[in-house]
Amino acid sequence: MDLEEIQTIWSEMSDQLEQQKKLTNELIMKMTQDRYSNKFDKITFYETIGAVICFLAAIYFLVNINKLDTWYLLACGIFTIAFLILLPVVTLGLLGKMKRMNIVKNSFKETIVGYTKAKNQLLLIQRVGIYLSFVLMFTCLPVFSKIMKNKDLFLQSKIWLIYLPIMAIFLFFFSRWGYKCYKNITNSAENILKELEV
Amino acid sequence: MGKEESFTGIIKENEGVIFKITTIYTQNEQDQKDLYQEIVYQLWKSFDTFRNESKISTWMYRVALNTAINQLNKSKKHSNTTGIDQVVLKQTENYDTEFENRLKIVYQHIHQLNILEKGLILLLLEGKKYQEISEITGLSETNVGTRISRIKQKLKSRILKN
Numbered sequence: 001m002d003l004e005e006i007q008t009i010w011s012e013m014s015d016q017l018e019q020q021k022k023l024t025n026e027l028i029m030k031m032t033q034d035r036y037s038n039k040f041d042k043i044t045f046y047e048t049i050g051a052v053i054c055f056l057a058a059i060y061f062l063v064n065i066n067k068l069d070t071w072y073l074l075a076c077g078i079f080t081i082a083f084l085i086l087l088p089v090v091t092l093g094l095l096g097k098m099k100r101m102n103i104v105k106n107s108f109k110e111t112i113v114g115y116t117k118a119k120n121q122l123l124l125i126q127r128v129g130i131y132l133s134f135v136l137m138f139t140c141l142p143v144f145s146k147i148m149k150n151k152d153l154f155l156q157s158k159i160w161l162i163y164l165p166i167m168a169i170f171l172f173f174f175s176r177w178g179y180k181c182y183k184n185i186t187n188s189a190e191n192i193l194k195e196l197e198v
Numbered sequence: 199m200g201k202e203e204s205f206t207g208i209i210k211e212n213e214g215v216i217f218k219i220t221t222i223y224t225q226n227e228q229d230q231k232d233l234y235q236e237i238v239y240q241l242w243k244s245f246d247t248f249r250n251e252s253k254i255s256t257w258m259y260r261v262a263l264n265t266a267i268n269q270l271n272k273s274k275k276h277s278n279t280t281g282i283d284q285v286v287l288k289q290t291e292n293y294d295t296e297f298e299n300r301l302k303i304v305y306q307h308i309h310q311l312n313i314l315e316k317g318l319i320l321l322l323l324e325g326k327k328y329q330e331i332s333e334i335t336g337l338s339e340t341n342v343g344t345r346i347s348r349i350k351q352k353l354k355s356r357i358l359k360n
Contacts, residue, residue, distance in 0.1 A: 002357060003350060009304050010323040012297070017214030025206040031235045032242040103264040104244040104257075107336025108317055111264040192312055 047095055051088035058084035064147045072154060073146050076139035083136050087129050094122045109196055116193050134171045205245050209238060212258055215324070219259075222308050222316050223266040233269050240265045252333065259326075259334045263317050270313070307353055315349050322346055 058081045068077045098118040101111060141163070142153040153159055209216075216237050224230040240261050248257045308319060314335075321331045328346075332339045 003353060005300075006304050006307070006353070007323060009297075009300050013301055014214060014218075014324075017217060021210060021213060023206075023210050023213050025202070025210075028206045028209045028238060029202060031238045034235070098268065101264075101268060103240055103261055103268065104247055106264060108260065108263050108267075108334055109314075109336035111267045112314055115267050115270070192314060196314065 047088075047092055051092055054084040054088045061143060061147070067147050067150070068143065069146075070152065070154075073142060073152065077143045080136060080140045080143050083132055087125070087132070090125055091122070091129075094118055094125065098122075112192065113196055120190070120193075131175060134167060134175075137167055201245065205242060208254060208258070209241065212255075215255075215258065216262060218320065218324075219262045219266055221305060222320055223270070223313075225309075233266060236269055237262045237265045253330070255326075256330060256333050259321065259324075263320075263334065266317075267313060307356060310356065311349065311352070315345070315352075318342070318345055319349055319353075322349075 061077055061081050061084070065074070065077055065081075068074045098115065101114050103111070106114070145151045145153045216234055219237065220230045220233045224233055241258065244257075244261055248254075252260075308316060311319060317335065318331065321334060326334075328339045328342045331337075331342045331346075335342065337345070
């Protein structure tokens with residue numbers, strides 16, 4: 001198959017598509033109306049649910065912050081609250097940025113550049129999120145234990161002997177997988193950006 | 199002519215174009231249906247702002263291609279696509295097997311290109327002049343020419359390899 005043949009096949013397909021019109025006025029308007037009513041739940045449903053859970057947990061920790069009576073428990077509490085508020089806010093903000101792109105006015109080039117940049121930032125945030133969530137695993141357990149049962153887990157070495165090695169194994173495999181995925185996706189995105197911004 | 203009537207007229211006239219764009223930017227039927235519906239919706243949404251400032255086809259390709267890029271990130275979240283099944287699924291019902299196989303090979307080659315190259319090759323295969331491709335993509339005409347000859351080279355070497 002050569003390029004001329006590709007062109008011929010494309011034209012032939014276009015002619016056939018031209019002959020078999022399938023859409024009706026009703027179907028076209030139904031598509032736009034269905035889409036309009038689906039719009040809100042579709043775009044941010046999962047992200048919003050996740051954010052709400054994080055915010056509720058952050059509020060719970062904030063309300064009970066006075067129960068964290070040592071400097072290290074307080075530090076864990078502050079980190080946990082900051083993580084639960086900041087990460088969803090930044091992620092939702094970036095998703096919003098991607099959605100606000102002007103599809104009508106922007107050229108194809110501008111859309112690709114905008115999309116690729118926002119996607120890179122989102123991937124970076126997700127990657128940072130993966131690493132920080134391991135720190136979160138370390139910080140939220142003692143905070144929870146102190147607030148719910150008034151127990152200081154840092155004084156109970158047995159729990160850490162089990163908990164820390166399991167966390168280390170998870171961290172090793174999960175971060176290796178995360179880094180690999182991130183690198184592959186961003187590499188191809190970076191190439192397109194470089195090409196377009198020359 | 200009312201707004202709905204002129205809109206549906208334009209969509210019916212260009213349904214093949216939307217179908218082709220959805221085919222090169224998606225990997226499965228569900229995503230294709232989803233993108234098809236999203237493109238029609240975005241065209242309807244922007245129909246008021248389109249006041250013959252550019253050619254209908256320029257507006258249509260621009261909105262459709264931009265929507266395809268914006269939709270890339272959302273492919274896992276399927277929404278309701280009622281009604282569209284009967285359109286997208288049956289587009290190829292009249293093709294003979296040999297033609298369908300050749301068409302599959304064409305799409306395979308196009309699918310290997312990056313998101314920008316896919317758009318450019320589509321516009322070229324649609325018979326667009328460099329000037330209109332430049333208006334749709336925002337690249338200069340010279341840039342369009344250079345990129346298209348690179349894509350041709352790329353396709354040629356891939357075809358030879360196979």
